[in-house]
Amino acid sequence: MKRKSICAGMAFVAFFQLNSCLNKPEKNISDDIMKVYVQDPHSYARPNEAAIEHLKLDIKVDFENKKVSGICDLSYIKSAKAKSIVLDTKSLNIHEITYSDGTVANYQLHEEDPILGAALEITLPHDNQNIRIVYESSNRAEALQWLSPQQTAGKKYPFLFTQSQAILARSWIPLQDSPGVRFTYEARVQVPTGMMALMSAENPQNIQNDGVYHFEMPQPIPSYLMCLAVGNIDFAPVGSRTGVYAEPSVLDEAHEEFNEMDEMLAIAEKLYDEYRWGRYDLLVLPPSFPFGGMENPRITFATPTILAGDKSLVSLVAHELAHSWSGNLVTNATWNDFWLNEGFTVYFEHRIMEALKGKEYADMLSALSLQGLREEVAAFIKSGKSEDTKLKLDLAGRNPDDGVTAIAYDKGYYFLRYLESYVGREKFDDFLKDYFDKFAFKTNYTEAFIPYVQRELFEKNGLEPIPDLKEWIYDTGLPKTLPAVHSTRFAKVDEAVSAWKKGQYQINTSDWSSHEWVYFITQLPEERSSGDLEKLDNMFHFTRSGNAEILGVWFVLVAQNLYEPAFPAMKQFLIHTGRRKFLMPIYTALLKTQKGQALAKEIYAQARPNYHFVAVNSLDVLLR
Numbered sequence: 001m002k003r004k005s006i007c008a009g010m011a012f013v014a015f016f017q018l019n020s021c022l023n024k025p026e027k028n029i030s031d032d033i034m035k036v037y038v039q040d041p042h043s044y045a046r047p048n049e050a051a052i053e054h055l056k057l058d059i060k061v062d063f064e065n066k067k068v069s070g071i072c073d074l075s076y077i078k079s080a081k082a083k084s085i086v087l088d089t090k091s092l093n094i095h096e097i098t099y100s101d102g103t104v105a106n107y108q109l110h111e112e113d114p115i116l117g118a119a120l121e122i123t124l125p126h127d128n129q130n131i132r133i134v135y136e137s138s139n140r141a142e143a144l145q146w147l148s149p150q151q152t153a154g155k156k157y158p159f160l161f162t163q164s165q166a167i168l169a170r171s172w173i174p175l176q177d178s179p180g181v182r183f184t185y186e187a188r189v190q191v192p193t194g195m196m197a198l199m200s201a202e203n204p205q206n207i208q209n210d211g212v213y214h215f216e217m218p219q220p221i222p223s224y225l226m227c228l229a230v231g232n233i234d235f236a237p238v239g240s241r242t243g244v245y246a247e248p249s250v251l252d253e254a255h256e257e258f259n260e261m262d263e264m265l266a267i268a269e270k271l272y273d274e275y276r277w278g279r280y281d282l283l284v285l286p287p288s289f290p291f292g293g294m295e296n297p298r299i300t301f302a303t304p305t306i307l308a309g310d311k312s313l314v315s316l317v318a319h320e321l322a323h324s325w326s327g328n329l330v331t332n333a334t335w336n337d338f339w340l341n342e343g344f345t346v347y348f349e350h351r352i353m354e355a356l357k358g359k360e361y362a363d364m365l366s367a368l369s370l371q372g373l374r375e376e377v378a379a380f381i382k383s384g385k386s387e388d389t390k391l392k393l394d395l396a397g398r399n400p401d402d403g404v405t406a407i408a409y410d411k412g413y414y415f416l417r418y419l420e421s422y423v424g425r426e427k428f429d430d431f432l433k434d435y436f437d438k439f440a441f442k443t444n445y446t447e448a449f450i451p452y453v454q455r456e457l458f459e460k461n462g463l464e465p466i467p468d469l470k471e472w473i474y475d476t477g478l479p480k481t482l483p484a485v486h487s488t489r490f491a492k493v494d495e496a497v498s499a500w501k502k503g504q505y506q507i508n509t510s511d512w513s514s515h516e517w518v519y520f521i522t523q524l525p526e527e528r529s530s531g532d533l534e535k536l537d538n539m540f541h542f543t544r545s546g547n548a549e550i551l552g553v554w555f556v557l558v559a560q561n562l563y564e565p566a567f568p569a570m571k572q573f574l575i576h577t578g579r580r581k582f583l584m585p586i587y588t589a590l591l592k593t594q595k596g597q598a599l600a601k602e603i604y605a606q607a608r609p610n611y612h613f614v615a616v617n618s619l620d621v622l623l624r
C-alpha cells in the first residue's frame, strides 16, 4: 500500500471524527465514540492541543556503544490555540531541536519520573513547520535489548530487538507515547554490514550490502507498535502474504513450525473481514524475548519457546495475528482499557484455532484459560489486590505492565464468550465484524464500549441487555455468570490423573498434545515426594522435554518439591529463556523453601543479564 491511500493531510476535526483512513465508504459513527482523546495517565502528551501525525526517522544502530542515534522529524496537527507540543521521553539524550527552516526551537525537558520518564515540551513555530529532534538513546533505554553474539543462535553477530509496549517506545524515540495517538512513519536505518533490519512496516527480504534499510508504514499506528530488530536474519516465504524471519540456523525449523500461517490468515479474514496491513510475517527472536509474542504490525515478534517441533504451540501465532484486528486496528485508548485489546484477541485467537484444529482443541485452550484465570483471581484476592481483578483497571501512578495479567486476557475473553452465548454466535460475529470496521484505525475505551454494546448488540437485535454488564466490567472477582467450559479431551486427562493418584501408572497418552501434558502436570497435587517426581520423570521424561510449555509447568513442581535431578535442566532453562510467563512461576516456587531461595538467587544472578528489562522489572521485585 502506498502512502497516498491514507489520511496524511486530513483536517484537525476530521482526524477525530471520521473514518476516512479506510478504503471503504464512510459510515456514520455515533456520538458516544470518542471525538477527543481520552486522558491517558501514562503519557505527558496533550494530543487535544497538538498531536503527532507522521514520523520520519533517520537512525543509526551502534552495537559497540549500544545506542540508537539520529534524527526524528515530526509532523503534527494542532488546534488554533496550541503553543507547544508535548512528547514523552525516557532517558533519551536530546542534542538539538530545530524547525524545518533550520531555526533553533525552544524546548524544555522536564524532570524525569521513574515510570513515565520526562515530558519534552517544544514551542511550536507560527507556521506549520516540521520539528526536527537530534537525539540518541542512552544505556538505560528500557525498550532496547542488546544481545552479544553468544546470546544468539548463530553466535557470530550481535542482535538488537525492541519491546515498546506498554510505555517503552519513549526510551528509543521521542514521541507521544500513548495508545490513543496514531501516526504514520517512515524510516532510514543504518546497521552494520551483514545484518538485516526489520520494523513494523514494509520489510526487506534480503540483507542489504550497505547496511541501509528504508521503511514505510502507511497505516497510522500507536507508538507501542513501533519496533526494530537487527541481526543476522534470513527470510523464508510461507504463502503469498506470509513468511518467517529468523537467524539462519533457526529458519528451517521455524518455517516448518509456522507453515499454517497462510491458512490462519485466511481463516481470520473469513471470520472478521479483510486483513488491512498488507503482509503478515513473523520474526523468531533469540530466547531472551520477554513475551510469547508481540503483535508489531506486519511483523509479529515471537519467542523461540513456541518452536515445539509439532506445531503444538502455534495458537500464539493465532493470537498475534488476531491482534491485527483487536489492538492494532482497534486500539485501547489507555492501558486501563487493556482488556479491550487482549480479551477480544483471546476470543479471536480461540475462534481461529477452533476453525483450524476443531472444537475439541479450542475447548482445551478455553479450559486452560479458565484455570489460569481462577488461579490468578485467587492469588490477587489472597494478596489483598482484588482491585486488580476488575476488567477496567486503574493503573495511574503504576507501571502499566502491572495490567498484563489473566484479567485482561482471560476474564476479558470469558466476558465476550458470555456475550456470545447470550445473543448467539451469528449475531455476535456480525457485531464484531461491524465493530472492527467502525473503529478501524481508531481507539476505544471502556466507557464508550458499554453504550456501544448496549445499542449495537442488544437493542439492534431486540434483546434486553445482560443484567450484569457493568458488574462484569467494574466488579472484582469472577461473576456468577462466568460461562462453563467442558473439554472432552481434558476429561480423559482427569481420568488419567485419578488413576495415577491411585498408583495405576499405565495410562494411555499416545494421542496427547502438549496441552494435555500441561493440564496433566498442573492437575497433580502440588506437594509430591521426590520419589513421585522421579517416577513421573522416568515414565514421561519431562525434564528432557523439548516443549517449553511442558517444561514451564514441570519445573514449577521441580522447584516446589526440590527434585534435585532436574535442577541442572531447570537452571539452563531459567538462564536461557527470558519469557516472563515461565520465569515468574518457577522463581516463585523456588522461593517457597530456604534451599530453593538460595538456588533462585544464585540462578538469577547469572541469568539477569540475559533478561529484557520487562522481565527484570518483575523479577527484581520478586527476588531482591
Ligand SMILES: [Zn+2]
Pocket: 319, 323, 342, 345
Ligand atoms: Zn495479546
